[in-house]
Amino acid sequence: MVIKMKTVGIIAEYNPFHQGHLYQLEQAKLLTGATKVVVVMSGNFVQRGIPAIIDKYARTKMALSHGADLVIELPVCYATASAEAFAYAGISILDRLGFVDYVCFGSECGDIKLLEHLADILVEEPTSYQLELKKELKTGLSFPKARTKALLYYIKGKESKGYDQTSLELLLNSPNNILGIEYMKAIRKRKSKLRAITIKRQGAGYHDSDISLPNASATAIRNVLVEDDLFSLPKDLPVETMTILKQEFQKTYPIFRNDFTSLLYYKLSMVKEKDLTSYADVTPELANRIINNLTYAKTYDDFCLSLKTKELTLTRINRGLLHVLLSIPKTQNIEVSYARILGFRTDATKLLRTATKENRIPLIVKTANAKQLLNQEEYELFEQDVRATHLYHQMIFQKFHTYFSDEYTHGPVILKE
Incomplete structure (x- = not known):
């Protein structure tokens, strides 16, 4: 056998x-x-x-x-x-x-059943969840924050697998839990x-x-x-x-983001604002802030910080700038x-x-x-x-x-x- x-x-x-x-x-x-x-x-x-x-x-x-x-x-x-x-x-x-x-x-959290439950909601996207998500996005929240609020709203009063709202909010803001979901x-989408x-x-x-x-x-x-x-x-x-x-x-190491400062500055100085939005994670708002804040007298780290706003998270900025540096376009099949x-x-x-x-x-x-x-x-x-x-x-x-x-x-x- x-x-x-x-x-x-x-x-x-x-x-x-x-x-x-x-x-x-x-x-x-x-x-x-x-x-x-x-x-x-x-x-x-x-x-x-x-x-x-x-x-x-x-x-x-x-x-x-x-x-x-x-x-x-x-x-x-x-x-x-x-x-x-x-x-x-x-x-x-x-x-x-x-x-x-x-x-x-x-x-x-270490709770596979709860992560499965939350993933199912996000895959199925019930109507009440969708409506709340649209409402939160209109307030100017970033998508991750709006999604968390909409998910908490949907779960409230429903089966929450033994977690109270505070615990669920903490769970949904924890990086490894987010990736787990x-x-x-x-797996659900692929029917794997x-x-x-x-x-x-x-x-x-x-x-x-x-x-x-x-x-x-x-x-x-x-x-x-x-x-x-x-x-x-x-x-x-x-x-x-x-x-x-x-x-x-x-x-051979350590390699840091600031090591790429001059390369990033050169790349950004060669790209027009309207063309910046062709790169992954670069929104019109981010493109506008890049052009208006571009100066050679900043490190890569400092430049990222200068672009941050309530709506533009540092992680989103980091990714957008890296995608410009590496010439990674928006259209990607996952x-x-x-x-x-x-x-x-x-x-x-x-x-x-x-x-x-x-x-x-x-x-x-x-x-x-x-x-x-x-x-x-x-x-x-x-x-x-x-x-x-x-x-x-x-x-x-x-x-x-x-x-x-x-x-x-x-x-x-x-x-x-």
């Missing part, structure tokens, strides 16, 4: 890989009985509209060294998009691989057979900047690296993460049409063979083969990733004088058993 191998998928940034990520990997296997873990990971730019602090190949090695079997790149246009597009794109890759049984994600929505499980976040919260807290957050770790203070890194960092961070410090392999363990090659046999999504192991595997539209999307990576590598060279081979000759990270 042939026993089917179970596989669990994780969608992540690993910016950088830390103890909380290791805990999730271990628990994902334990709770599902999976023997293999597939990670869909952001490349060199991440969802908050900023560059990753260390490159995608280093982060791939961290993941493979601590339990991941296969790492696939989430295309940059989705990796830097809203929670909805980020989640849908990640789920679409896992779903189309054809061999992934589960998707596991962290959440602040979007993962559930994507993926089974979802969630693991309650342990230790530090997503935004906690205190490096001394148990399971210090990626935010806290990045803040330490901003100060060039390797000695303050938490002692419980996974072994390979610590090794890479020490070996590569001031050689059905991901290829799987770019960033790395794998040698004992996981069976996963690649299975995906090839399923033939539901092209696998790109060698970048040079992409043009033969993809149609023109798919290849143009793939080239966005290549250009974004080359820009990131150029910044590494400019800052540290460290050379990276280009994407057409840089193969995947292969971890031998």
Whole structure:
């Protein structure tokens, strides 16, 4: 009798890989009985509209060294998009691989039934919810805030799964819960057979900047690296993460948003206001503020802050400016049409063979083969990733004088058993 191998998928940034990520990997296997873990990971730019602090190949090695079997790149246009597009794109890759049984994600609440319930409401969009959403949007609220208010209004007086209004509002404003709801929505919309499980976040919260807290957050770790203070890194960092961070410090990282200040200024100075709105996440209001506030005497960070208003959130501004910098247009199909392999363990090659046999999504192991595997539209999307990576590598060279081979000759990270 042939026993089917179970596989669990994780969608992540690993910016950088830390103890909380290791805990999730271990628990994902334990709770599902999976023997293999597939990670869909952001490349060199991440969802908050900023560059990753260390490159995608280093982060791939961290993941493979601590339990991941296969790492696939989430295309940059989705990796830097809203929670909805980020989640849908990640789920679409896992779903189309054809061999992934589960998707596991962290959440602040740890309540999969509640997240499913909220996702169902957002997918079905009952009439009373839609009317309240329109009402809140007319007040000038950003879409995320308006949606939260409309959802709370709809749930009020209905089945709230044992949560009061205050607890629900806190839940709906917690970043991992928000992503969890979007993962559930994507599974529903795709009618996917993926089974979802969630693991309650342990230790530090997503935004906690205190490096001394148990399971210090990626935010806290990045803040330490901003100060060039390797000695303050938490002692419980996974072994390979610590090794890479020490070996590569001031050689290939840290990379910050301000490193791209001159490039951003040049790009913005060359684009007309009416053309700015062709880029993803750039609204007419944001385009107008960009033109009116553009000056060479500001860092990238300061420029973002100067654009912020009640209606324009900092995250939306970050994404909009990054999309201008990377030339990412508005029109994007969130059905991901290829799987770019960033790395794998040698004992996981069976996963690649299975995906090839399923033939539901092209696998790109060698970048040079992409043009033969993809149609023109798919290849143009793939080239966005290549250009974004080359820009990131150029910044590494400019800052540290460290050379990276280009994407057409840089193969995947292969971890031998």
